[in-house]
Amino acid sequence: MSHVNLLGRSGSDDQYELSAAVDVAVDSGVPHGRLLLQFCDAAVGRRANLAEIRAAVRRELGDTAAIEAAANIANFQRMVRIADGCGIPLDDRTKEASEGWRDQLGLHQYASAANTA
């Protein structure tokens, strides 16, 4: 979830709603954000509507962006397994910058929170 920090830093103050990462009913404020989150949900959750959502991403954002989105999902499907498979601690700077929103987003309820000191 450390990349939620980068989402916040990628915009001006409070430009993006970070809680959209855990609650898709929330509008992130990111252009096409809802559709991209639906793509994540469909791909990671093996949803029956994956082809339909992928086609919508392709139609609305274009081929290059759609391929980048698929690659981005693949990247973080990898990174979470490295993080959780090695029980890595939070980096000091990330810990300091994310204390507030980790509570706000309810991340301490994740089982993996016990592994990430």
Place this chain on the structure above:
Amino acid sequence: MTTTIAPFSYIDTDWQIPGRIRDAHRRSWERLSAAGDWWTGAERVSIAAECRRASALVDGLPDPGAGPAELPEAAVFAIHRLIGDLPNVSRDWYDATVSADGMSDARYVELLGVLVAVWSVDEFHRAAGLPLEPLPSPITGEPTQRRPAGLADNGSWPPTLAAKSLADSEADIYLGFPRAANVWAAMSLHPDSVRWLNDLFHAHYLSWEEIGDLETEHRTLTRAQLEIMAGRVSALNECFY
């Protein structure tokens, strides 16, 4: 199940796959097929095959079959947990896994390096609606059994290499950066897994140089679009880090 023809040609699709991605996938299959430090090429291909079996089991798909070499029981169990039961990966489980017959911390980290590479290449194909690439034929060779110097307990379960502790043979793994994020260093017990990660990380997302540059857009998707997706995939996997 295996092939020797040029992999990842993407000729039967109307997607224009960027060369950055295609080439990294080809290099991945070359890495996969060769002996590592702790597993033979046949064992590494079998780790990949078991990764696909675990995914098929979770997805309710037919069993794609085992690879060319038999793996220790603890390795098979680890693959299935890391693919399909990630929230139940724990310190106790890790300790039991690396202590089991046929395993060690180094064998675990190399297994993880193979698993996450193959898994992410496959996940790209699944998300894009592309068929999975057949696994490569293994290349004959023996593992080096080389453990890097300078390993230390830096807070992760396996020992890792700090940037300041790199020997000449590993000097490239953090690309000259004076420090590496914990997730970057996590697999440094097996340095080639870090090199493989660097390659796929750049192909699928951004380079380690680009990640710190929030002022420049490096992809067609904006940085905010990339990061909201990163957060969502992490949340779906209940990943605290």
